Amino acid sequence: MNVLHISGSPKGERSDSRKLAARFLERYRVRHPSHDIRHVDVFDGRANPGFGAVHAFHKLAPLFGEPQTAEGKRAWVATERLIGDFDRADKILLSCPMWNYSVPWAMKRYLDNLMQPGRTFGFDAETRQHIGLLRDRPVQLILTRSSTDEDDRTDFQLPYLRHVFEAMGLADIRVLSACATTWRSAEDRQAYIDSFTPQLEHAADAL
Numbered sequence: 001m002n003v004l005h006i007s008g009s010p011k012g013e014r015s016d017s018r019k020l021a022a023r024f025l026e027r028y029r030v031r032h033p034s035h036d037i038r039h040v041d042v043f044d045g046r047a048n049p050g051f052g053a054v055h056a057f058h059k060l061a062p063l064f065g066e067p068q069t070a071e072g073k074r075a076w077v078a079t080e081r082l083i084g085d086f087d088r089a090d091k092i093l094l095s096c097p098m099w100n101y102s103v104p105w106a107m108k109r110y111l112d113n114l115m116q117p118g119r120t121f122g123f124d125a126e127t128r129q130h131i132g133l134l135r136d137r138p139v140q141l142i143l144t145r146s147s148t149d150e151d152d153r154t155d156f157q158l159p160y161l162r163h164v165f166e167a168m169g170l171a172d173i174r175v176l177s178a179c180a181t182t183w184r185s186a187e188d189r190q191a192y193i194d195s196f197t198p199q200l201e202h203a204a205d206a207l
């Protein structure tokens with residue numbers, strides 16, 4: 001069994017979502033000492049390569065009946081490595097802050113690498129629906145925001161994440177959101193994080 005932790009904050013040890021994920025994993029390790037836990041930081045450019053024109057042309061060439069270039073094939077090696085690392089995971093833990101109602105750009109870049117037609121999702125021309133091509137497995141989301149509530153109509157973080165995983169075939173999505181992370185004192189901020197311990201432990205036991 002192996003778990004892939006995808007972290008989406010650049011704030012390292014000071015990150016709220018990272019602290020919550022650490023609490024989750026602390027409990028998970030106690031429950032499953034033999035499980036392998038891997039980590040990918042989406043702000044690490046080597047683990048999460050850029051995705052630009054070469055990639056976009058390469059990705060769409062087969063759909064346009066065009067040949068894929070040597071340059072595109074070279075660029076695709078890192079994207080395929082990212083997809084392979086993701087697909088080897090039996091369980092996914094994704095921790096991520098909200099940035100301007102959605103996910104940070106680096107998380108979007110990670111998902112732009114991951115979401116590939118013919119590889120992680122397909123398209124049914126008759127129903128015009130996307131079909132997931134990856135095997136289903138549990139996905140635990142740990143999301144942080146300072147003020148946007150989970151059911152707020154301006155929440156483009158959770159609905160977006162939910163949709164991309166479902167589109168790839170991962171439908172077992174569990175969510176823990178901390179929606180009021182901003183407090184004036186360090187003690188209050190820590191107390192707020194600590195208040196999630198029972199929920200995090202329960203979620204870790206269930207993953």
Ligand SMILES: Cc1cc2nc3c(=O)[nH]c(=O)nc-3n(C[C@H](O)[C@H](O)[C@H](O)COP(=O)(O)O)c2cc1C
Pocket residue numbers: 009010011014015016017018096097098099100101102144145146147148149181182
């Ligand atoms: C660039 C940026 C944009 C943000 N946008 C939002 C937002 O749209 N809604 C919200 O509730 N909080 C927003 N926040 C607050 C963060 O989501 C919040 O501080 C979160 O706890 C940070 O998690 P982290 O410490 O793991 O990075 C934003 C923070 C930053 C740095």
